[in-house]
Amino acid sequence: xxxxxxxxxxxxxxxxxxxxxxxxxxxxxxxxxxxxxxxxxxxxxxxxxxxxxxxxxxxxxxxxxxxxxxxxxxxxxxxxxxxxxxxxxxxxxxxxxxxxxxxxxxxxxxxxxxxxx
Amino acid sequence: xxxxxxxxxxxxxxxxxxxxxxxxxxxxxxxxxxxxxxxxxxxxxxxxxxxxxxxxxxxxxxxxxxxxxxxxxxxxxxxxxxxxxxxxxxxxxxxxxxxxxxxxxxxxxxxxxxxx
Numbered sequence: 001x002x003x004x005x006x007x008x009x010x011x012x013x014x015x016x017x018x019x020x021x022x023x024x025x026x027x028x029x030x031x032x033x034x035x036x037x038x039x040x041x042x043x044x045x046x047x048x049x050x051x052x053x054x055x056x057x058x059x060x061x062x063x064x065x066x067x068x069x070x071x072x073x074x075x076x077x078x079x080x081x082x083x084x085x086x087x088x089x090x091x092x093x094x095x096x097x098x099x100x101x102x103x104x105x106x107x108x109x110x111x112x113x114x115x116x117x
Numbered sequence: 118x119x120x121x122x123x124x125x126x127x128x129x130x131x132x133x134x135x136x137x138x139x140x141x142x143x144x145x146x147x148x149x150x151x152x153x154x155x156x157x158x159x160x161x162x163x164x165x166x167x168x169x170x171x172x173x174x175x176x177x178x179x180x181x182x183x184x185x186x187x188x189x190x191x192x193x194x195x196x197x198x199x200x201x202x203x204x205x206x207x208x209x210x211x212x213x214x215x216x217x218x219x220x221x222x223x224x225x226x227x228x229x230x231x232x233x
Contacts, residue, residue: 004160036224043121044210044224090161103151103214103222107161 002027004093006108014116015083021076021111023091032094033074034105035065039087047089050074061085086115120144121213123225130201131233138196138228140211145221146191147213152184155208155227164209167194201232 007022025031035047048059055067065076074091091108120143130136140150148169153161165186166174173186183205185197194213198205209228215221 009158043226044212046222103149103212104163104166105151105161105212106163107153109158109160 002093002095002106004091004106004108006089006091006111008111009109010112010114012114012116013081016080017115019076019078019081019085019113021089021091021113023074023076023108025072025074025091025093025095025106027072027093027095029095033065033067034092034094035059035063035074035076036090036092037087038090038110044090047076081113081115083115083117086113088112121147121211121223121225123211123228125228126226127229127231129231129233132202133200136198136201136230138198138209138211138230140194140196140213140225142192142213142215142223145213145215145223147194147215148191149214150188150194151212151214152186152194152196153210153212155210161210164196169194198230201230203232206230206232 003026005024033050036044037047038044047063048057048065050057050067058064063078065074067074088110090110092105094105122141122143124139128136150167152164154164155161163176164179167186167188169188169191175181183199188194211225213223
């Protein structure tokens with residue numbers, strides 16, 4: 001069965017530390033990949049997405065992610081976090097990879113990130 | 118930016134009653150909306166795809182008679198949990214796809230349903 005795995009459920013780190021969140025998926029076909037963030041009390045927001053092309057994708061707020069096809073991974077990174085990055089982060093996959101299926105996402109369980117001052 | 122409004126944000130109901138959750142796209146038309154459910158510490162799981170003017174498509178294992186979806190207009194989809202039971206207690210969230218751009222997808226803020 002298709003699945004999306006996020007390696008950590010909870011991460012605590014200090015401001016200015018580097019962040020890397022792991023995401024692996026199990027699907028052999030064409031995929032579109034996403035990272036969403038949910039700040040406390042707010043909607044899910046798109047951080048970045050990968051469809052094709054350069055496997056290193058840059059998103060908003062200084063986040064980037066690298067798609068490694070051979071590892072079925074799409075890890076999220078930020079070199080230096082801020083207190084305002086405290087949020088829950090979700091990796092998601094559009095496994096069918098077609099325009100018609102756009103929006104039909106399979107999510108990871110999420111990672112709660114807490115940045116301490 | 119585009120906003121999807123989901124209402125109510127939290128609802129508590131008695132077992133056996135029905136609960137309706139609304140999902141509205143506020144500044145765009147959404148031919149397609151999606152309904153997800155999330156249990157604590159678990160992923161958001163897609164329940165169904167809601168298409169304006171036609172029947173919803175349910176994912177395997179989701180009871181269509183239990184979770185009634187209506188998408189009567191380009192800006193509104195509703196999910197009704199019928200005869201709710203405690204095991205239906207969950208976080209329900211919708212998303213809407215902007216018909217003007219296949220890459221535009223926006224999420225509601227979710228509804229926490231607690232069935233006593």
